Amino acid sequence: MQIANVWLKISEQGNQVLLKRVTPAECQVLRRDFGIKVAGTNQLTNPFNHVDVLKEDVERDNNTEFGRLVQKYGQKKVESAFPGENPKIPVTFKEANVVGMDAEPPKAGKYHDIPPLTEKPDSGEDMEETKATNNEVAALKKQIEELKALVTSKPAAPASDKK
Numbered sequence: 645m646q647i648a649n650v651w652l653k654i655s656e657q658g659n660q661v662l663l664k665r666v667t668p669a670e671c672q673v674l675r676r677d678f679g680i681k682v683a684g685t686n687q688l689t690n691p692f693n694h695v696d697v698l699k700e701d702v703e704r705d706n707n708t709e710f711g712r713l714v715q716k717y718g719q720k721k722v723e724s725a726f727p728g729e730n731p732k733i734p735v736t737f738k739e740a741n742v743v744g745m746d747a748e749p750p751k752a753g754k755y756h757d758i759p760p761l762t763e764k765p766d767s768g769e770d771m772e773e774t775k776a777t778n779n780e781v782a783a784l785k786k787q788i789e790e791l792k793a794l795v796t797s798k799p800a801a802p803a804s805d806k807k
Contacts, residue, residue: 645702645709645735650742651693654678660693667702668740669709669733673717673725675742690743697737706733 649664652674663674671692679688704712710733713722726733734740 645704646697646737647700647702648695648697648737650695652678653691653693656680665698667704667709668735668737668742669713669726670716671737671742672734672740673713673721676721676725692742695737695742706730709733 645667647665647667649662650666650671651660652663653660666674675688675691678691680691710722710726710731
């Protein structure tokens, strides 16, 4: 069974991910999730931009590959891609009708340095503002403590019965 590294389109905006060591059967399962249905047909578009078939092959029979896919993607998804008893699982990407072998792989973008979010200048005005704010907060805390002391030091006056 062939294996390949494939670039999979995961959105209409062109986002894609690299999947390594994928089998043709796995591509058919992924097509059901990421392919877009063509209007008026039961066909799905090809979500693979680039397929790089590796020189090595993997020895797996139908049952082993089916079991591996069920474990990875779940029973429902795999059975919808391969319906019926004893389905034929493709062993080559040509059998699976996976195209994209001639396309070039996507190129990595340029690296950009990311500047810090904020750089606050150390000006004297900023420092004075901070000191003033800190002084105001300290004064408010002092007032709160004084009010708490007043409340706890005076006993509550009895309620008068005025009718």
